[in-house]
Amino acid sequence: MKSVVVWVLSIVFFVTQADAQKVFGTRNGKISFSAPDDEDVKAVNNEVTSRISDNGQMTFSLLMKSFLFKMAEMQEHFNDQYAETSKYPRADFKGNIQNLSSVNFAKDGAYKISVKGDLTMHGITKNVTVNGTVNIRGGKPLAAAQFSIVLKDFGINASSVTDKVTVDVSCQYQ
Amino acid sequence: MKKWIKVLLIVLVIGLVGAAGVVYYVYNRPHRDVSTEQGVKLTAQGIYDAFHTNEAEANKLYLDKAIELTGEVADIATNQDGKVVVNFKTNDPMVVINCTFKENPGNLKPGQTITFKGICTGYIPDANVVINEGVLVK
Numbered sequence: 001m002k003s004v005v006v007w008v009l010s011i012v013f014f015v016t017q018a019d020a021q022k023v024f025g026t027r028n029g030k031i032s033f034s035a036p037d038d039e040d041v042k043a044v045n046n047e048v049t050s051r052i053s054d055n056g057q058m059t060f061s062l063l064m065k066s067f068l069f070k071m072a073e074m075q076e077h078f079n080d081q082y083a084e085t086s087k088y089p090r091a092d093f094k095g096n097i098q099n100l101s102s103v104n105f106a107k108d109g110a111y112k113i114s115v116k117g118d119l120t121m122h123g124i125t126k127n128v129t130v131n132g133t134v135n136i137r138g139g140k141p142l143a144a145a146q147f148s149i150v151l152k153d154f155g156i157n158a159s160s161v162t163d164k165v166t167v168d169v170s171c172q173y174q
Numbered sequence: 175m176k177k178w179i180k181v182l183l184i185v186l187v188i189g190l191v192g193a194a195g196v197v198y199y200v201y202n203r204p205h206r207d208v209s210t211e212q213g214v215k216l217t218a219q220g221i222y223d224a225f226h227t228n229e230a231e232a233n234k235l236y237l238d239k240a241i242e243l244t245g246e247v248a249d250i251a252t253n254q255d256g257k258v259v260v261n262f263k264t265n266d267p268m269v270v271i272n273c274t275f276k277e278n279p280g281n282l283k284p285g286q287t288i289t290f291k292g293i294c295t296g297y298i299p300d301a302n303v304v305i306n307e308g309v310l311v312k
Contacts, residue, residue, distance in 0.1 A: 027261070027272050027302055028253040046253040047272060049301040063304050065238060065295035072205045079238075089233055089296040172254060 022054045022105060024141050029171030031062060033149075035162035041074065043067040050171045052134070052141055054105040056097040058115055060171075063090055082151075082158040083122060091121040093128075103134055110135045115145075122154045132169065145169040206293065208276075209309045211240040213291045218245025218262035218271045225297035226269075236294045241305055243271060244289045250282050258282075260290065261302070272302040279310035288312065 029048035035041035047066045052058050064085035069075040079085045095117015097103060103111040116129045132145025150164045151157070214236065216224075221243065224232040245262035248270055253259050258278050261270035273290050282288065292308025 027270070028251065028259055028274075030254045044255070046255055046257065047274065047295070047304045047306060049298045061298045061301065063296040063298065065293075066304055066306060068307070071201060072203045073200045075205075086233070086237060089237060090298065170254065 023051055024053075024173035025049075025051045026171055026173050029060070029143075029169075029173075031060070031170075032168045033067075033165040034168075036148075036164065036166055038162060040071065041069075041161060041165075043069045043075070043078065048171060050143070050173070052143060052171075052173055056100040058093075058095055058097065058117070058143070060093040060169075061090060064121075065089060077161075082156055082161075088122045091119070093117055093119045095128075095130075097134075098129075105136060105141065106139075108136050108138065122156050124154045126153055141173045143169060143171045143173070206307070208240050208291055208293055208307055211291075213240040213242030215242045215244075218243055219264050221271060221294075221303050222264040222266070222269055225303050226266075229297055229299070233296065237296055239294055240291060241294045242289060242291045242311060243273065243305060244287065245271065247282060247284050247286045247288060249284055260288070262290075268300055270302050272304050273308055274304075274306040276307050276309060282310075 027049050028046055029050045030044065030046050031048050032042065032044040034043075045062050045066045045068070048060060048062045050058070050060045064083050065079060067075070067078065069078065095115045098114040098116050099112075103113060111134045112131070113134050114129060114131050117127070118125050119128045128147075130145050130147045132143060132147075135142045135144065146166060146168050148164050148166055152163070221232075221236065221241065224235065243262065248261045248263040251259045251261075253274060258275040260273045260275070260279075260282060262273065264270060273292055275290075275292075289311040290305070290308050291311050292305040295304045295306060297303050
């Protein structure tokens with residue numbers, strides 16, 4: 001009987017624990033990219049779905065066709081020739097904050113984070129580590145990071161334009 | 175002037191003008207304007223059902239297409255660049271149709287039924303179908 005009580009209590013405890021986990025989300029986060037050597041090559045996506053949990057898990061999902069370029073011609077080449085966005089419409093990242101103990105989601109402030117996880121794009125998945133910040137204001141986090149992607153790592157050949165792009169993440173969560 | 179020099183000069187000038195024209199076109203070609211296109215008429219629930227049932231098939235039907243979407247407004251927000259975003263309700267509380275306006279549509283309210291026309295960029299499971307570069311139809 002005693003063991004049953006312990007068992008029930010531990011389940012109740014576990015469930016309450018799981019409930020206590022706090023998840024922040026957005027459907028309209030912002031991720032842009034640019035070519036380091038050509039200022040005309042720049043695109044912005046304002047429809048990034050992302051979640052960040054105080055257990056350290058971070059997910060990002062975006063639609064490749066949601067990247068808007070200044071030049072319509074460039075947008076067409078990106079979609080049709082380079083990223084083949086009809087064949088590979090979505091890119092996903094799922095990872096974890098490596099230094100979770102240095103982030104206090106309950107206290108406003110800027111925290112440096114290192115996030116490690118799997119990035120899937122153009123049908124190819126790579127394990128990446130990205131350094132960035134979580135800035136908590138009024139209890140709501142803003143995640144920001146800047147990192148480089150080598151396009152051929154993801155099977156994208158855009159060498160006539162650029163070999164790598166700089167990715168800029170700025171997601172304000174609710 | 176010798177005749178062949180004249181011909182050469184004319185050819186050169188035509189070539190240069192042509193090249194300048196191509197460059198001008200590449201830099202200034204207008205973006206797609208969905209307001210002049212005939213949209214595929216769907217309800218918010220209808221487009222969600224299509225993607226939820228068979229994403230690959232729905233991608234073939236709707237990706238990159240002008241979609242004229244009618245549904246009930248769940249909420250209205252502005253994105254991080256100040257554009258107006260309307261989320262349309264579906265019968266799944268987790269999922270909305272996320273629609274971004276090209277220009278401010280004016281005063282809209284949650285609960286209102288509206289028709290929006292924009293370009294469908296795809297589906298993010300358990301979150302939303304995304305339509306952007308849109309305009310208010312009614």
